[in-house]
Amino acid sequence: MSVIPDEKNPTPTNQAQSDELRAQIFQRLHPHAYLDRFLTEGVRPDGRTPEEWRDVFINVGSISTANGSALVRIGGTTIICGVKAEVAEPELDTPDQGFLVPNIDLPAICSPKFKPGPPSEEAQVLSERLNAALISTQLLPLTTLCIEPGRSVWCLYVDATCINYDGNAFDAALLAMVAALRNTTLPECTYNEETGRTTCRSRSARRPLPLNEDKVIVGLSFGVVPTPSVPMGLDTSEGKNTSQTTGPILLADPTAFEEPLLAQVVTVVVDVQGRVVSVEGGVCGKSGADHDEDEGSTFIEKSLQAAQARAKILHQLLR
Amino acid sequence: MAQSTFDRRRVNGPEESFPPMFDDEDDGGRGWTAKRCRGAEDIRPIFLQPGLVSQANGSAYIETENTKLACAVYGPRQSKTTTYSERGRLNVEVKFAPFSCVRRRAPLRDAEDRAVAIAIHQSIVSSICLELFPKSTIDVFIVVIENDGIEGCIASGSIAASTALADAGIEMLGLVASCSAGVRGDEIRLDPVEKEVAAADGTVILACMPALSSVTNVYQSGRVSAQGAMKCMELCQDRCIDVHAVMAQSLLSSRASMP
Numbered sequence: 001m002s003v004i005p006d007e008k009n010p011t012p013t014n015q016a017q018s019d020e021l022r023a024q025i026f027q028r029l030h031p032h033a034y035l036d037r038f039l040t041e042g043v044r045p046d047g048r049t050p051e052e053w054r055d056v057f058i059n060v061g062s063i064s065t066a067n068g069s070a071l072v073r074i075g076g077t078t079i080i081c082g083v084k085a086e087v088a089e090p091e092l093d094t095p096d097q098g099f100l101v102p103n104i105d106l107p108a109i110c111s112p113k114f115k116p117g118p119p120s121e122e123a124q125v126l127s128e129r130l131n132a133a134l135i136s137t138q139l140l141p142l143t144t145l146c147i148e149p150g151r152s153v154w155c156l157y158v159d160a161t162c163i164n165y166d167g168n169a170f171d172a173a174l175l176a177m178v179a180a181l182r183n184t185t186l187p188e189c190t191y192n193e194e195t196g197r198t199t200c201r202s203r204s205a206r207r208p209l210p211l212n213e214d215k216v217i218v219g220l221s222f223g224v225v226p227t228p229s230v231p232m233g234l235d236t237s238e239g240k241n242t243s244q245t246t247g248p249i250l251l252a253d254p255t256a257f258e259e260p261l262l263a264q265v266v267t268v269v270v271d272v273q274g275r276v277v278s279v280e281g282g283v284c285g286k287s288g289a290d291h292d293e294d295e296g297s298t299f300i301e302k303s304l305q306a307a308q309a310r311a312k313i314l315h316q317l318l319r
Numbered sequence: 320m321a322q323s324t325f326d327r328r329r330v331n332g333p334e335e336s337f338p339p340m341f342d343d344e345d346d347g348g349r350g351w352t353a354k355r356c357r358g359a360e361d362i363r364p365i366f367l368q369p370g371l372v373s374q375a376n377g378s379a380y381i382e383t384e385n386t387k388l389a390c391a392v393y394g395p396r397q398s399k400t401t402t403y404s405e406r407g408r409l410n411v412e413v414k415f416a417p418f419s420c421v422r423r424r425a426p427l428r429d430a431e432d433r434a435v436a437i438a439i440h441q442s443i444v445s446s447i448c449l450e451l452f453p454k455s456t457i458d459v460f461i462v463v464i465e466n467d468g469i470e471g472c473i474a475s476g477s478i479a480a481s482t483a484l485a486d487a488g489i490e491m492l493g494l495v496a497s498c499s500a501g502v503r504g505d506e507i508r509l510d511p512v513e514k515e516v517a518a519a520d521g522t523v524i525l526a527c528m529p530a531l532s533s534v535t536n537v538y539q540s541g542r543v544s545a546q547g548a549m550k551c552m553e554l555c556q557d558r559c560i561d562v563h564a565v566m567a568q569s570l571l572s573s574r575a576s577m578p
Contacts, residue, residue, distance in 0.1 A: 063465045064385055066418035076373045080464055082418025088336035101332035105426060107414050109391040109460035111374045116412050116460070119328045131330045155336045159417040159426070161462060163389050164372045187339065202341040256374065 027257075035261055039225065039249055046075075046255060053253045053310055056317055058175065060183040067156075068184025068209075072176040075255065076166030079104075081158060081176035083184045087147070087198045088155040098145020099155040102130050104162070104173050111165035111256065129280070130173055133269055134158075137215050137277055140181060144210045148191035152198045156184070167255040170267055174219040179318060184209050217271050218314040220307040223254035223262035224299050250299050252306060266303045270311035276304060329426065338422050355508070362498060362510035362558055363471075367478065367569040369486040377487025381479040385467035385512070390479035392487045394457035407452030411440040411459045413476065419466045421513075435473055436461075442477040442497055442526035442536040448490040457489060468513040470499035470522045473538070477526050482566050486573070493528035494566050495535055496559035500525075500551040502543045507551055509558055523548055525555035529563040 027034045027045075038045050048054070054075030063069035066082035073079075090097060106123040108116040119127070134140075145154040158180060160173045185206035191198050226248050254262060269277040281300055357363070363383040372378035375391035395407055413436040415424050439461070447457070459480050466472055477497035484491060501511030501519035508515060516522060521541025527534040534556070539548055 063387070063418060065421055065465055065467075069418065078371075080416070082416065084418050084423040085339065086336035086423060087339050088333040091333070099332050099336075101330055103329050103417075103426070105416075107460065107462055108393075108412065108458070109372065109375070109389065109414075109462050112393055124328050127330050155332050157332060157417060157423055161416045161464075163462065164374055166373060187341075189339065197340065199342050200339045 031257070032261055035225065035258065044251065044255075045257060050249055050251050051306060056175070056314065058179055058317055060179050066180075067186065068180045068182070070176045070179035070183060072172045072179065074166075074168055074172045074175075074253070076164055077162070077168055077172045077256075078110075078164040079160050079162050079169065079172040079176045081160040081173070081180040083180050084157045084159070085184070085186055086155045086157065087152055087189070090146070090150065090153045094142075095150035096146045096153075097142040098153040100134065100140060100142060100145075100158065101155065102134050102158040102160070102177055103127050104130060104160040104169070106162050106165065106169070110162040114165070126169060126173065129170060129267075130160075130177060133174060133217060133219065133278065134177065137217050137269075137271070138212060139178070139215045139217065140209060140211050147189050147198060151196075152189075152191045154186060154189075156181075165256055167257075167259050168221050168253050171219045171221050171253070174217065174269075175314065175318070178216055178218070181209060181211060182318070214272055216315065216318065217269050217277055218311050218318070219267055219269050220303075220310055220314075221253065221265060221267045222299070222303040222306070223251045223258060224264040224266070225249050225251060225258070225261060226263045248299070250302055250306075252310070264299065266300055268303055268307035270307055272315050274308050274311060276308070279304070326427075359506070359508045360554060360558070362562070363512075365475075365478070365562065365565050367482060367565060369482050369570055369573045375483075375487075377483045377485070377489070379479040379482035379486060381475045381482075383471065383475055383510075385465055386471045386475050387464040388461055388472065388475055388479055389464065390459065390461045390476065390483045392457065392459050392480075392483040392489070394487070395452040395455035395489070396458070398454055398456045403454065405450065405453050407447075407449040407454075408456045409440060409444050409447060409449065409459065410456055411436045411443075411461070411480065413439065413461045413463065415463045415466060419463050431469070435469065435476065438473045438524070438536065438538055439476045439480055441538075442473075443480050443484070443495050445535045446481065446491045446493055446495050446528055447484065448492065451490055457484075459483065466513075468499075468511060468516050470501070470516060470524050471510060471512065473497070473524050474499045474510070474526075477536075478562060478566060482570060485566075485570055493530040494563055495526055495528055496562035496566060497524065497526035497536075498555040498558045498562060499523065500555055502541075502547050502551060505547075507547065507554060509554060521547075523551040523555065525552050525559070527556055527559050529556075529560045 057073040059071045067085045068083040071080050104126045106114050108114050158177050185208050187200040189200045266281045268279050366382040368380045371380040372391040377392040380389045413432050417424050474497040481495040500523045501508050502521045503519045521543035524538040526536040
């Protein structure tokens with residue numbers, strides 16, 4: 001179903017129905033102007049203010065075939081992550097380190113813009129970013145995955161699948177992967193020197209992964225919309241109406257409708273203590289050409305403050 | 320054994336990795352003789368929720384104990400091929416999530432995905448009025464989140480696909496309900512799980528439209544006698560009437576709760 005943000009008419013009359021249709025056509029044909037009309041009033045098409053975040057829902061452990069699993073919903077975006085553990089031989093130069101292989105898949109089911117086939121560019125970029133976030137923070141020290149140094153180690157495949165894509169897949173996927181790793185349990189395993197085989201005891205209790213609890217991270221994404229073309233503007237940091245044209249607006253947690261209209265996307269990764277682990281900013285969208293260098297850096301500062309505030313809430317949810 | 324060929328589009332793990340082996344081996348026949356919580360003619364309780372995927376024209380999520388899958392319908396939309404076709408096309412694609420089976424599946428599509436997709440296509444294609452959509456394609460995408468038996472997967476997939484098509488408002492002749500059965504000797508069990516299928520002699524999957532009392536697809540594999548197969552089909556058809564009621568109820572309640 002296409003996005004119909006107009007929820008004000010529960011009993012459709014002929015006039016209301018034709019108004020709704022005209023609004024939908026306007027949204028399709030002139031998305032920039034449609035978004036600008038909302039932003040000058042200080043709201044977004046789904047009713048949020050520019051700095052408001054969507055509700056987050058996390059559910060863990062529902063998939064019995066996986067060693068650990070999590071389902072995360074941020075608004076409409078739904079991501080399911082499962083962890084499968086397999087046994088492998090370690091690399092020659094790191095004989096006591098296991099493997100952590102995160103991947104995300106954006107199949108055709110989640111959005112009309114993804115076609116079936118090999119991973120799209122968006123999926124590849126997301127996989128790489130998630131890999132960098134998880135490996136660089138040392139959330140799971142790979143030496144804890146060792147069964148027998150030089151012979152046998154655990155290899156954890158962390159696979160995320162998107163079921164419904166409504167923007168901000170990075171935040172949801174990172175949350176899902178961290179929650180799934182938290183939920184993962186491994187069986188007791190021993191390596192037999194003579195036969196060279198690794199066998200697991202099925203009746204013994206499964207042990208959870210020894211994650212670095214102080215290195216748990218969450219991601220927070222923002223989008224920058226270029227200057228609205230309508231005269232009335234809203235200064236987001238002070239929350240007051242100004243009578244002259246204001247600059248670009250920072251939107252927290254962009255939806256699938258807003259994403260193609262953004263000039264810049266900023267993602268902040270924050271850990272449990274509120275320290276900023278990484279900041280990624282990129283120019284994107286067709287409006288990227290009008291982007292101003294100086295304004296870009298002030299948006300990074302604004303997003304850092306907003307991110308640290310929101311990160312506390314997300315870390316609470318992860319517990 | 321999971322041998323990952325280097326895929327430049329994904330983050331890669333080690334060249335070779337094996338699923339962990341457990342010290343107590345599974346006995347082949349134990350799956351059938353193990354106690355069943357439900358009767359031989361009872362199917363697993365179905366949880367069906369239409370409208371899960373907001374980006375799609377129609378969608379459904381189905382969960383029966385340990386089998387979970389999500390289905391989305393996009394269409395009717397323009398056909399990519401330039402050849403004119405009087406009837407619309409139905410395209411069914413199935414994807415198993417890597418963590419859905421006991422052994423991790425590579426993310427690449429293989430023959431099993433294709434076989435499940437063809438079975439589901441056969442089940443639902445005769446229920447859709449394709450002659451009303453010339454030059455168009457209806458895409459049905461299914462993602463299997465957890466798999467407990469391929470036969471159960473195909474049956475649940477057909478149910479979810481039919482519900483999603485109804486949720487999308489596409490004209491159909493009737494809802495398609497589907498049920499599977501496993502046979503071992505003289506004993507027939509409906510809706511077998513993976514352990515029971517591994518121990519069974521043969522399986523039968525039946526898809527039908529209970530509203531029109533017509534059968535759309537019968538798929539029998541393994542060693543089943545002719546009388547056994549006919550008995551399976553009768554039992555499945557009786558059960559499909561109950562499944563149809565569940566589908567209709569879920570569609571009505573999802574419409575009622577919409578603004």
